[in-house]
Amino acid sequence: MVKIGGLQSAGAPMTGAEVQVRAVSHAARADRSPMHLQPQSWESQRGPGVSVQLQDLTPDEIGLLRLVCEHMTLPVDLLARYEDCTVEEMTSRMQRLEAALCVASEVALPDKYRWYWLTARGITAADIGFQYKVPGMNTFPLRRWIFEVRLEMMRHRSDARWFTDRILTRGIHGHPPVPKAVLDTTGDFTPELFHEARAREDLRPLNVTAVYVLTSLQHHSVFRRRLDRDCALFAAVAYFCSPETMGLMQSLQATNRWPNFSLHPIPGYPDDESLDSVGVEYSLDSSMLPLVNQIAQHGAMPTDLLARALDRPHAEVLTEVSALEASRHVNVARVHQDPSEWVWLTRSGVRCARPRLPWIRRLGATRVAFNRRVLECWLYALQQVPDGRWESRRELEVVARRQGHPSVPNGVFHVDGERHAILVRVSPSKSSYLEKLVMRHLPEHHAVVLFCTSNNRYCLERLKKKHGWENVGILSLPPSSIASVEDEFDEDD
Numbered sequence: 321m322v323k324i325g326g327l328q329s330a331g332a333p334m335t336g337a338e339v340q341v342r343a344v345s346h347a348a349r350a351d352r353s354p355m356h357l358q359p360q361s362w363e364s365q366r367g368p369g370v371s372v373q374l375q376d377l378t379p380d381e382i383g384l385l386r387l388v389c390e391h392m393t394l395p396v397d398l399l400a401r402y403e404d405c406t407v408e409e410m411t412s413r414m415q416r417l418e419a420a421l422c423v424a425s426e427v428a429l430p431d432k433y434r435w436y437w438l439t440a441r442g443i444t445a446a447d448i449g450f451q452y453k454v455p456g457m458n459t460f461p462l463r464r465w466i467f468e469v470r471l472e473m474m475r476h477r478s479d480a481r482w483f484t485d486r487i488l489t490r491g492i493h494g495h496p497p498v499p500k501a502v503l504d505t506t507g508d509f510t511p512e513l514f515h516e517a518r519a520r521e522d523l524r525p526l527n528v529t530a531v532y533v534l535t536s537l538q539h540h541s542v543f544r545r546r547l548d549r550d551c552a553l554f555a556a557v558a559y560f561c562s563p564e565t566m567g568l569m570q571s572l573q574a575t576n577r578w579p580n581f582s583l584h585p586i587p588g589y590p591d592d593e594s595l596d597s598v599g600v601e602y603s604l605d606s607s608m609l610p611l612v613n614q615i616a617q618h619g620a621m622p623t624d625l626l627a628r629a630l631d632r633p634h635a636e637v638l639t640e641v642s643a644l645e646a647s648r649h650v651n652v653a654r655v656h657q658d659p660s661e662w663v664w665l666t667r668s669g670v671r672c673a674r675p676r677l678p679w680i681r682r683l684g685a686t687r688v689a690f691n692r693r694v695l696e697c698w699l700y701a702l703q704q705v706p707d708g709r710w711e712s713r714r715e716l717e718v719v720a721r722r723q724g725h726p727s728v729p730n731g732v733f734h735v736d737g738e739r740h741a742i743l744v745r746v747s748p749s750k751s752s753y754l755e756k757l758v759m760r761h762l763p764e765h766h767a768v769v770l771f772c773t774s775n776n777r778y779c780l781e782r783l784k785k786k787h788g789w790e791n792v793g794i795l796s797l798p799p800s801s802i803a804s805v806e807d808e809f810d811e812d813d
Contacts, residue, residue, distance in 0.1 A: 374445050377420060384413065385422060385438060385446040390484045391467060393437035393455040398467045407433075417442070424454075435460060449490055465586050466500050466533045469560045472587040473503055473531070480505045488514055499530035499550065499557075517553055525580075530554040533586060534569065535562045537678075537721045543572055551578040560586045568721055604649065604672040611640055612649065612665065616673035617712045618695060620664035620683050625695050644669070655688045662688065677714050693797060694730050694744050697771045700798040701733050701742070708735040729761050729768075738766035745772040746797070751779045758783070758792060767791040771798070 377385075387402070388394050400410035414436055417423045422442030425434045440452040455463075470482050483502040488511050489495070496518070502509065509528045517526055530550050550557045557580060561569050569583050604612060614629055615621055621629075627637040641663055644650040649669035652661050662683055670679045698710050716728035731742040741761040745754070754776065762768050770780055772794065780794045 374420065374422075374441070377417075377422070377445060381413070381417060382445065385417065385442050386448050388423065388436055389438050389443065389446050389448060389450050390486055391463060392453070392486060393435050393460065393463060394467060395433040395435050395460075395464060397433045398464065398471070399436070401471060402467075420445075450486065462533065462535060465535060465560070465562075465589065468587045468589075469531060469533055470501065477503070477505055481507065481509070483509070483511065487511060497546070497549070499554075500533050501531040502554075503529040503531055503558075505529075525553060525555050527555050529556040529558055532557070532559045534559055534565045535586070535589075537565055537568060537718075539721070540568060540572065543569070547572065547578050547581055551580050555580060557581045558584060560584050562586055562589050564718075567719075604669075608640065608644060608649075609672070609674075611637065612644070612669055612673045613675075615650065615663055615665055616670065616675060616677055617715065618691075618698075619677070619680055619712075619714050620662050620688075620691065621695060622658060622660035622662050622692060624660040625692070625699065626663065628699055651683075653683060655683065658688060658692070675715060677718060690744070690746060693746055693771075693800065696798045696800060697742060697744055698731060700771075701769075705733075705735050708733050710734075727760065729765075732765070733769070739764075740767045740769050741765040743768065743770045744797070745770060745776045748773075748775050749779075751783065754779055755783050755787075758789070762789070762792070767793060769793040769795065771795050773797060 384399070384403075388399070396410050396414060397407055399414070400407045403410060411434070414423060414425065414434075417436075418425065420441075421439060422445050423436045424439050425436045427434050435455075437455050438446060438450075438452070443450055443452050466484075474480060474482065481504040483504065485498050485500055488498045488502065490511065492515070496515075498514075502514070506527050509526065513526060530553070547557065557578070559569055559582070561583060563585075566583070566585065572578075573581060573583055610630060611626065614626060623637055623641060624634060626641075627634040630637065638661075641650060641652060641661070644663075645652050647668075648666055649672065650663050650665055652663050655662050664680050664683055665673060667679050670676065694713075698712075702708060702710065711732040711734065713728060713730050716732060720728050729741040730744045733740045733742055741764070743757060743761070749757075758768055758770070758780075768789075768791065770776075770793065772780060774796070777794055777796065780792075783789070784792050784794065
């Protein structure tokens with residue numbers, strides 16, 4: 321079995337030479353990645369100066385090492401703001417620490433500033449009880465915003481003390497749930513008090529503020545459990561949210577269940593959707609945008625349906641997809657017996673697309689047959705009502721997560737100011753389940769339209785007659801363009 325773009329397809333086993341070539345190819349591809357750490361030798365990092373011994377480090381330099389160690393890693397521009405100096409001055413200070421082999425640094429594109437973290441020698445020099453660990457590059461954007469929040473909060477309370485999650489979990493085995501930071505304005509808080517309060521539920525709330533920085537969405541139940549725990553443990557709980565996450569947290573705050581829970585925007589977080597979380601702009605040739613936007617709306621599409629949706633020749637779409645694959649904006653793979661290639665966006669492609677929806681790590685091969693059925697229903701609806709507008713399941717899920725809704729239909733078709741929920745049923749379903757499914761979506765939409773097979777259609781027509789559903793439409797599935805594709809299960813199963 322050979323893995324192609326995250327999917328498995330049958331193939332002959334590779335020889336040793338082919339394996340070596342494949343490994344070299346992947347390594348070269350990683351080096352070209354815009355998010356890859358750009359390596360440099362120690363000689364280039366140390367600069368023209370001579371080595372600095374540990375005993376030559378000043379107290380200010382030791383304090384700088386401890387600051388970086390508490391946050392795992394920090395960029396030079398934020399260190400300069402913290403120390404109230406220029407980036408050039410801070411770079412000179414950090415180069416001296418590099419000469420002493422106390423810090424390592426890399427440029428993690430697309431962030432234009434150099435990031436620093438402590439080496440094992442630097443951990444020894446800092447002497448604050450942390451273990452040596454190389455930070456993961458994927459944590460850099462979040463750590464930037466955590467430190468931005470620290471700078472903002474310390475600007476209002478310069479006498480307050482800041483305890484990072486690393487300090488709270490220092491010397492503790494496992495990964496206990498802790499906030500991103502704790503702000504202490506009394507001077508009485510210690511990490512030991514925090515762990516004692518976690519172990520005993522009869523203590524009064526700690527007179528400190530728990531700080532969270534939220535840049536990505538999770539299910540609302542995760543935040544409910546976390547708020548129940550933290551609001552009983554801390555005197556105040558402050559969430560700093562990105563624009564994508566603010567809606568969900570505002571819906572939780574509106575319940576008035578947690579009186580000591582407050583919401584704030586992340587200081588300096590970019591509002592422009594063309595910027596990523598570190599403020600770097602991504603762009604693509606305007607002629608490519610209609611195709612990229614179409615893929616983004618549905619997550620993944622076969623090239624034949626993509627050509628139908630854009631009303632363009634299949635060969636022309638294949639040429640454009642090949643160009644996007646070469647520029648690493650899309651992934652392409654064949655799945656099961658589907659003769660058309662499936663296309664989905666990479667991280668770079670997602671940043672260029674509108675709407676800007678979550679990135680798909682890999683294509684779920686078992687859902688491809690059902691996804692094709694949904695796409696064919698979408699094209700059928702647009703063919704019948706050209707003036708209508710389709711809202712995909714992916715777009716609906718983003719709004720549902722913010723508002724705390726448990727489920728969404730396979731799509732919503734907007735026509736004449738009305739919202740029609742689209743449900744696609746392929747596998748046989750029990751009558752009781754179909755009844756619950758329609759009753760779930762009927763109150764929130766002007767109508768519910770079901771595309772289903774003959775066995776489900778019989779049950780639905782009987783239920784429609786029983787309940788007198790006048791705004792429920794039952795249609796047969798449009799003929800599939802791939803007769804050999806077997807529908808395995810439905811999205812809601």
